[in-house]
Amino acid sequence: MQSINNFENAFGKADASFENNVYKTLTDLHKNEHNPLRRRPLIRAVAIAAVITTLLIGTATALALTNTWGLMDFFSRTNDNSPILPEALEIIQVNPPQEGGIVNIVQPEEPANNQNVVVEQVQFTVREATFDSHNAVILIEAKPTSPDFLVLAMDASESDYAHVDTGNKTFISTYVRVPTQDGVASGDFFIEDDGTFVFYWNFRYEDDSPVINLELICGVLLNNTSGYENNSLIDLGFNASLTSEQWKAKVITLYDTLSFEEFTAVLMELPAIDMLILEDILSHDEYTTILSEFRLRDVEDVNQNNLNDRAESVLFVTLMNTGAEIVRSIEPLHFDEIGICLDTITLIGSQMSTYVKIEYTVTNSRAYAAVDDNLGFNFLDSSGNVINPGIAGGGTANVDGNSTRFSYEFSLQAFDTMPSAITLQAFNIWDKTVYETQAVELN
Secondary structure, three states: OOHHHHHHHHHHOOHHHHHHHHHHHHOOOOOOOOOOOOOOOOOOOOOOOOOOEEEEEOOOOOOOOOOOHHHHHHHHHHHHOOOOOOHHHHEEOOOOOOOEOOEEEEEEEEOOOEEEEEEEEEEEEEEEEEEEOOOEEEEEEEEEEOOOOEEEEOOOOOOOOOOOOOOEEEEEEEEEEEEOOOOOOOEEEEOOOOOOEEEEEEEOOOOOEEEEEEEEEEEOOOOOOOOOOOOOHHHHHOOOOOHHHHHHHHHHHHHHHOOHHHHHHHHHHHOOOEEEEEEEEOOHHHHHHHHHHHHHHHHHHHHHHHHEEEEEEEEEEEEEEEEEEEEEEEEOOOEEHEEEEEEEEEEEOOOOOOOEEEEEOOHHHHHHHHHHHHHHEEEOOOOOOOOOOOOOEEEEEEEEEEEEEEEEEEEOOOOOOOOOEEEEEEEOOOOOOEEEEEEEOOO
16 A cells, blocks of 8 residues: 555645645635635435445536636535545645546437437536545536536535526436446535536545546436335425525424335435434434335336437546554454444544544343444544544444444544544544543554
């Protein structure tokens, strides 16, 4: 695996005052923007089991960019509690080598000559990206070639593009599928001052190669609908203009009044779901059940989608592996109160984030049974404060189908220097009860 130091030596290190000034300027600029970045109220944070995930999003006009956004803009706006290092500027790859990504929208000519005419093109471009051997973050823009078209998401609300001059433009919808390795990816978007829609993907991709070649499937849906045409959903109060809090309130009301089967059936009809909200509402088993249902639904959506109703192109992009540093626990840790032994704790650190993997074995099934669905882990700093989360998600999974061995993955904020020791706390994710706290030596 490449080390961070090797990458820095290859390109040289910028003057510290320069780095700090650039980072501060970026942050200040976006704190003062009059058009704030908004997190999409309804993002489907679930994945297609066929190792690709689709997020329907869109862009605006083809006017020249006057205020382009990059990854640092996104992080400074949305990750106040998940700080990355200023050195992350060094590993952001701007306009990486890429090819393709042009989607033709065609219109049939007269049947007699059996030919199609291209009436519009949408160009997908990777604007910025990072890859640190464990995780990929990509910023992509999609722009129509003609100012007569406006590209939007299927589930976009008017408030998402209220500041854009829509005029008499024709609306079209776009999507991107990314090659996430674990079937899960998180996405978000923001709209620039001129209406250009830029979207963001963050997904697991583990590879030690010096460079990786990714294939992004870029597409345009030719039949655009709001996704809320189902009258029963409208009767329940769901529509594309709901804020995140309004959506959560309606979901809680349904959960409290319907059976779980009825509740699941309603959710399956929604065009998009914020799984983070559901994780707060549901039990572990309920959450797992609904997540599985969405994965099956997504696969079915892709398999049954009429190819005549969409146009696709592959965007090939090459990213450098900027490396990460790995430290592991020296000895197993026994958490007797909850009946587990932490076999190995692995921290993989880059300038973007610190990825954590805790592998543990159940040693007391009775003690573990009392907490298994609710078990979580925090890391504490030297003052006893919980260390902020990182940019990547995670979860718990069985190891090789073994009912007594588990892997718990999540992420922490980036560290200036990887720690040689850290404090680990086991707690209840629902009522926040702390079970045990122990020091961990790392090497």
